[in-house]
Amino acid sequence: MRIILHVDMDCFFAQVEERANPAIKGIPVVVGANPKEGKGRGVVATCNYEARKYGLKSAMPISIAWTKCPRAVYLPPRFELYSEASCEVMDIFKGFADRFEQVSIDEAYLDVSSAGSYEKARLLAQEIKDRVKAAGLTCSVGIGPNKLVAKIAAGEKKPDGLTIVKNEEVNEFLNPKKVGVIYGIGEDLAKAPEEVVDELGNYGRELQRLAKGVDERDIIEQWETKSIGRQSTFDKDTKNRKQIIDLLDGFIPELYRDLDNERVMFRTVTFKVRYEDFETHTKSRTLPEFTSSIKIIRKLTTEWVDFALEDVRKIRLVGVSLHNLKRKSLNSSKQPQKTWNQ
Ligand SMILES: [Mg+2]
Incomplete structure (x- = not known):
């Protein structure tokens, strides 16, 4: 089980x-x-x-x-403070899991199948909650036969909640409307005839299964960083090129630090711009090779800012993110010297 x-x-x-x-x-x-x-x-x-x-x-x-x-x-x-606290609680969670998947700074899935019964799983959950409380914090726990049900159950009673949904209780617990609210899947989809679901292809099938509370997604143990990015809203909407470039330049040391901390290189750079009327555009470039070069980020964002400024509207927000990340091999040659000048 x-x-x-x-x-x-x-x-x-x-x-x-x-x-x-x-x-x-x-x-x-x-x-x-x-x-x-x-x-x-x-x-x-x-x-x-x-x-x-x-x-x-x-x-x-x-x-x-x-x-x-x-x-x-x-x-x-104060992200450093939160990230320290996150490590502290994740360490507690890990100790109770057969397999462990951190999903965000403050959420994790624990496979506790070896507990063997929901009653034992409840005791584990209670122990986790006690340990977290002893650290001066509270959490809410959901227990279920899969990730989807467990996640929705955790949101049932907050703060400091503990909700168990056993296999046989899933249908009752997850009336499709509730799933619709959380995942944007309509009640209709759970009841939709096969032909309609077929029209939607594999994705539709997956959605329908989720809408019925069937979820076979596994716990993924290695939690990988999927992207690194920064964005910021201007105090006043602007068309001042220098101001925009300065803001983006300010992100670069932080992006570099994140790449370094995660020991990753990137291949794709994405630029995001939001205009005064909230219309948002993104532009991406995938490079021929993985790199940790700062120069390329600056070069691309400068091009993109010029392009964005051709629009008559003022700019409200800009951001830059790095995707397509690859872990540097541990014995890779010496890391490039950290310098911001060209
Ligand atoms: Mg939370």
């Missing part, structure tokens, strides 16, 4: 901030962009449950968050 646990930290960034500074516990806390008294741009990264009572949520424009709850404590993200 397959038993999968999904562990999801509750409002992770906000919780880590609360742990670092207990004085802000119990009051609304928002981690994200600078609200600038309602004039700020950018979004809420995470907020705690006190802030959610005011209708605040992740990805909400920070200006709206400010209107709804000006008295909240607004904090700039």
Whole structure:
């Protein structure tokens, strides 16, 4: 019997901030962009449950968050702090899993099939929750026969929840409407006749299976970084070439540091531009070979900025990301010297 646990930290960034500074516990806390008294741009990264009572949520424009709850404590993200806390809790999770897959900074799947029963899996989950609590944090756990069910179960009771959905309870638990809400799959698809699903091909088949709660996707043990990127919103929409290039240049040292930390090279560079009316375009270039050259990023982004500036609209946001990553072999020749000048 397959038993999968999904562990999801509750409002992770906000919780880590609360742990670092207990004085802000119990009051609304928002981690994200600078609200600038309602004039700020950018979004809420995470907020705690006190802030959610005011209708605040992740990805909400920070200006709206400010209107709804000006008295909240607004904090700039401290990713290093969160990443340390993430390692701390992931280490706890790993100790309980036959196989382990980290899906994001604050979520992981654990294959605990060897526990043998849902009752034993519940005890494991409780132990994980206790350990996380002893570290000063809380998480919510979902237990199910596959990743999909486990993940939805983890979201059922938050914060500090524990939800079990056994094999025989899946249909009742996952009425198709609920799946539709979460995965954007309509109720219709779960009930759709075969011919319709055939029209959609393999993808349709996969969606229909997911809509019925059937999910055979395996736990993927090696969690690989899929892309490295940075983007930023200007304080004021702009057509100033220098300002745009300067912002992009500012990303380059950070991208380089990420490549270095992950020990990867890239082959594809993607540029993203969002105009004042929110229309967003991306442009990508795949290089003939893997590289960790900074020069090529600067060269391509400069070309693309010039192209983007041919449009009459002002620019709101730009970003650059690196995809198609390959791990450097450990005995590769000495790494290139880190220098930003050409
Ligand atoms: Mg979470």
